[in-house]
Amino acid sequence: MAISAMHYTGMIAYRVQGTIQWDMGYLAASVIIAVTLATLALGAAGRGGKGSVLWMTGLLALAIILLHFTGMAAFQVTPLAAQPLYANPVEYRLIALIIAGTAAIIALAALFSYVVENRTRNESVEELRQARDAAESASRAKSEFMSVLSHELRTPLTIVIGYASFLSELKRHNLAKLEPEEKPASEHFTKMGDQAELYGQRIKFAGGQLLTIINDILDYTNMELNDLALDKTPLIRACYWRKWSSSTMGRRMTRRPGCISTPPLTVTADRRRSLQLLGHIVGNALKFSKARDIHLRARPHAGGFVFEVEDNGVGIAAQDFDRIFEAFTQIEDADDRAEGGTGLGLAICKKLALAHGGDITVKSTLGQGTIFTVFIPGATQMAEPATLAQAS
Incomplete structure (x- = not known):
């Protein structure tokens, strides 16, 4: 459109001793051809590849050439006897309107480009901010998870180790309570058995807690990897x-x-x-x-x-x-x-x-x-x- 405006502004500025008539069919056809071929040229450039630049150059050159010669066909002059300094006031008004319109189009295009660029920049900044907040939140959640996980694992592990130590010392501890010449009786073994059963139950419970935590972590990891098979x-x-x-x-x-x-x-x-x-x-x-x-x-x-x-x-x-x-x-x-x-x-x-x-x-x-x-x-x-x- 810029090239079309430049072309016809230049043609209107052409001064001849004659009456100028425009064929609106050729004029419209020239602009349509130029816009269509320029669009195809941009499309060819966007596809990429080795020949994209050559295709773009050829189509743009063809658009300018066809615009020029189709526009020349729309420009018809009928000679007349006039003074050498004759000027057509209508054409001056047309020149003024076209120049003003072209300037307005350029200004609006610049304003539109600024608005689009500013909005794109703001959206990019917002996306970066959201990404930063998400990363900070994920990092904070990960840190809290590691803190919680270490506590969750440490508690049952402490129970397991503690009661396993009790079991390993249970016999010695109970025998130490006997008098030097006293022999262990059945009630001593019954008491030790009851204590061992209680400690074993607590170890089993703590081990179950550990297994549940590990299973949850493995389950969630498999689900994140889309490895969830339902039966x-x-x-x-x-x-x-x-x-x-x-x-x-x-x-x-x-x-x-x-x-x-x-x-x-x-x-x-x-x-x-x-x-x-x-x-x-x-x-x-x-x-x-x-x-x-x-x-x-x-x-x-x-x-x-x-x-x-x-x-x-x-x-x-x-x-x-x-x-x-x-x-x-x-x-x-x-x-x-x-x-x-x-x-x-x-x-x-x-x-x-x-x-x-x-x-x-x-x-x-x-x-x-x-x-x-x-x-x-x-x-x-x-x-x-x-x-x-x-x-x-």
Whole structure:
């Protein structure tokens, strides 16, 4: 368009003793040809390759040549007798308008380029800032995870080493309590056996904690590598409510009295992974919610199967709903964290739910409690009703 404007501005400035007439068909054709060939030239340059520059040069040269000669064909002069200094005032107005229009186009193009460049620069700065914040957040989460992981591994390892040391010294320690001439009796061996059994149970429990932490880390690593294979099988189970209640020394599970009977469901899912998912959610509620009661509900929902874990604990702030599903992230800082955990549980739950084609969501109110809802598609309801035993 710039070349076209230059060309016709120059032609209008041409002074002859005659009447100039323009063929608008040739004029429009020349501009269209020039714009089309210039666009093709830019397209050829954008493709890259050895011949792209030659193609661009040839097409641009052809565009300028065709523009020039097609424009000359639109320029027709009829000679007339006039004074040598004759000038057509109409043409001067046209020159002024074209010059002003060309200047306006150049100014608008420059303004547009500035706006686009400024917006692009701001977007780039914003993307860099977000990338920097994400990197800092990831680094901070990694540091906190390593701090938590070292604590989580150190605690059960200390228990294992401590009680293993007790076992190794158990016989000597008990024999040292006897009088010099006293022989060990059966009650001494019974006592040592009871102590050994207690220490062995605590070692087993601590080893199980270590194994759970390691399995969580390996599971999440495999999921990040898209190495999650589900063994889906039809599961037929009745739906009912279960309730976990707090006791003074720990947790106990009881069936809620008067639960509502529903027809059985056929659910196609990976049994082991589903239990793992459910275990993480219930385990988090037991450890972090400080709730007196925790309820588990299961029911059909929109062509699938839903189970909910509800507690009446401290709740979760709305701004933390997305954070709790991020890997290596816990709401509390590592220094203020009262309970253990690596921060992988809910991240694993999210990936397991998505791998089944479903999802996991959370609703919570601070001071009132939290509901985690897991949806697994593909459940079908049977026709025969199921009767559930009432339990107290």
